Amino acid sequence: MTMRNDRLLEVWNDTVDGHHLIGSLIIGGAVSLGAFQTAEWLLGMFIDDPRMARTYAMLFGIIGCVVGGAICAYLFRPKREVVEDTVDTENLQGVLAALYADYGSRGGVEDLPEAVRSELRELELEEAFLVYERDHAQGDAVAVTERDLGHAGREGVQS
Amino acid sequence: MMDALLAQLPVALGMGIIGAVVFSAIGLISGSDETTTIAPLTLLVVLIGVPPAGVYTFFLAGAVSKHMTHAVPTALLGIPGDTMATPMMREANYLRQLGVPHIALRKMISGGVIAALIAVPVTVVFALLLAPFGGFVQHTAPYLFLIAALAIAYFSPGRWAAVLALGPFVLIIVALQNLTAAHGVKLGVSYFLGIAIGPLISDLFLVLSPAERARRKRDRPARFSLAPDVKRWSGYFPNPLKVLDSRQTGWTIGTAVASSLTFVFSPVAMTVIMGEVVASRIRHVYHRLTTTLAVRNGVTESTYIAEALIPLMAFGLPLSPVAAGPAAPLFNAPPRFTVDSASGQVNNLHNLLGTWEFLVYGLLAVVLALLIAYPFSMNYARRAAAFVSRNISHEAIIGTFVGLILVIGLWEGGLLGLLVVVTVGLVGGFLSRLLGFNIGVQFMGFYIAVLTVPALTALL
Structure with a gap:
């Protein structure tokens, strides 16, 4: 997805595209929560102790966070100009x-x-x-x- | 004793390697604050039932590795790798402008290596000296937390504003706890996460508001120059003692010992102060830049190790900003690890590991971190920095952390847990930005709410 300069904002010490940010919030939230809820439901069938099932579901939720982040990284390019070797x-x-x-x-x-x-x-x-x-x-x-x-x-x- | 050590060795080794690899990678990503990354992953390791030695090496190898690779974005891109890297930005930027960022990087990492190795034995000895006072400390913990909180608040950027803001902040936490208790929900990590990730939460609210959004408009992407890297040694594993000269090694060792003893103060403040103390004693400006960097990064390692280990070994109570924040799950991760506020009874690594285990596994964790993070950042710094800055957008990092907020909040307390993370984050983020009521003070505020307030109300 292409960024537009008129949508650039500074958030949490770096530059983002407002629309991409909204996309990331939706993707990051949906993937992590989806992984957490699905894992909790599936693990609940195999693990007797619901507390342990929920803890392992949290592990899948955290993996979901990383997967969501990876999808966002693939879809939305960094808003940084990285110039090499410009030591003047x-x-x-x-x-x-x-x-x-x-x-x-x-x-x-x-x-x-x-x-x-x-x-x-x-x-x-x-x-x-x-x-x-x-x-x-x-x-x-x-x-x-x-x-x-x-x-x-x-x-x-x-x- | 040897049998016990050997029995847990495989798991200690395995978890230490996992911690070092995972946090070496996280350290490269700027803005990946220690508390938001180390605390939830350590909590997870505790709750899935990893044996105590494994929990300990995972945490320690992770923290030590992260404070080595965080030097990569700091030196090569001019973006602080995490909170602890911010005091090194000024010196690193000058060396970058002089065209020698790799020197900044190597001085920082070598200082970290030396300090981390020294900090573990010093910390263990100091904890043993303090241990006889353990009973007294556990008994008077509610009041000690109050005193520590007031001191940490006064030494934060907010000074008196931060001291006075402790009152309302503690009140909010007590109120939130009573609210969730009324619904049968008891929260811990949600508060830590809310406090640690507050700056992101408050920023997301700010850009939703039209007036503030207009102020935050940027007309072009941020520009970074990626500095060239020059390898000046042969082989894969450079000798840190050759990267630093003898005075730098001496100062790094001295400040590592000193900062191991001042474990109740803010780690960022200690990093700044130790750097200033040494800088004022170095005459030439170039030597001062490189020595300050070695010393400061050394202190990021030693102060983290001491602030986590001394309270853990001597008292079992999270009596320091690191212990109250990133290391919190080592102390308090119900139902497995608990600190009982009424009796001062603790059940956590304090009881589960002996002195020798703290020392041997501590050194093991540091050595694993050195074997993994040190040669990696010395040899692949530039490629890693280029990869992260070109491929990992800030949106992706924000998406990951928002996912983390949702998962941890809902996991711990359902919708109520999530609302608590957002509330604490919003309030804490603004207090930090506007008053200098920083994250370390907020963690202490949380402990006042859970330890001091119940003790005081019991007296009334």
Whole structure:
């Protein structure tokens, strides 16, 4: 089923299509309840203790929840745009500016223990940190410009 | 003793593996809160009659696994894997923006591994130290719950608003209990589920209301960037001690021990506080990010283990937010496990397992979780995150949880049970959103209603 942008809503911290949501509620409810009630009726014929029959019926009800969820997942695609590999290394200095403004830092890369420093080197981040620390030497780290913060700064704060 | 241990070993092993596999998968799905998933499945395991050792390893291996794989969506997609993952979002997001999300992931998971292994023996020793006070605690439980509830409320985001809101909230639960009792229905899990899933229930009501729906309109799908993953070791099972440097290992061990001792506080709050304490002692900003992540995820493991095990071993009473919530069925799952509010008598894993069993099966559960969740999340994180975000729509997750509400509510109390889940969820969801009267405080409110209120009215 196709989604429509004019029906998108934010529910429980993610985006859904209103019509798909109604569909999911009906399918999820019907499949789980159907499984529970059917199992209770069928198991009641074989298990003498009605309490145990009802407990096993709950197991089938929970399996029904998962099956209902799987049907919904098949019918309704996620309303997410997943973009791959978009780490924007050009803006590293901007990210670092936001990071230093947010946390502050005492001491530079040179003062790090060798293990941490070689980790930074392996990640190819050592240079970026060194450049940033050189450009913002002597307690200047807090004085970042709006341009430096840019997109990364806003995302950092938002999280 | 050895005979008893060996006799239950197969079932402990089998249930531990099931718990680890099931909750490794659930951990990948963002928004799968611990209480809504761990509590009903553990309840089910209790009620179908699995032997005590199996119940215990299922719960513990499940919780430990979930708190490892929850790092996958948190690090790679920037969506918290569950409630306990939210305090790690900020640091994980920065590492994602620096292009090294796999470092965030590995630091978190390795911290979790180390902390989980340490937490079990520390917890057992601490429970033994507290055990002599067990009789006193069981005797004074109604008042201890009141004190714990007030403290947890004060330290919640709502502060005094949460403390004062305890009154009306407890009143609602007492009223609902009297109502269902009048129809011969006694409910327990329905309240837990209602509290845990309250944010979803209140959101569903909100989007039905036209004014609020307009505010929640979005003009395009949510956008996530899935970060690349780089494997930097050979083989299948990376050594956690090589992923963390020595200071990170030290801090992870220290905070795991410390957070095992503070078992009455909110696990999310402990995760935040321990992270802050360590962060303030690390000088360089990069080192601070990675150390905070290792420590925080370690604390999500150790605090969960301690909060479930210490009250269970020492008192048999659910005297912590985790014990009152996700671990509730280990204490209270009538008719099999019961806590009698009048006499303080308990009949649950507290009586059914001995100290050695708690220790040996506890370590077994943690090791099983490590063998399954740790290499899985280290090796397949990216593929798993891509699969979940591309194939499992939020509608499907909501449909699953709504199914769960219907099944558990109707199973426990018929239509009345279902109405209680919805009522508690709606009220609790709004109180949490508007006042910061969060889920941990609500669980304690439930226990005040069932333990403290009867004790106080008996005095009058």
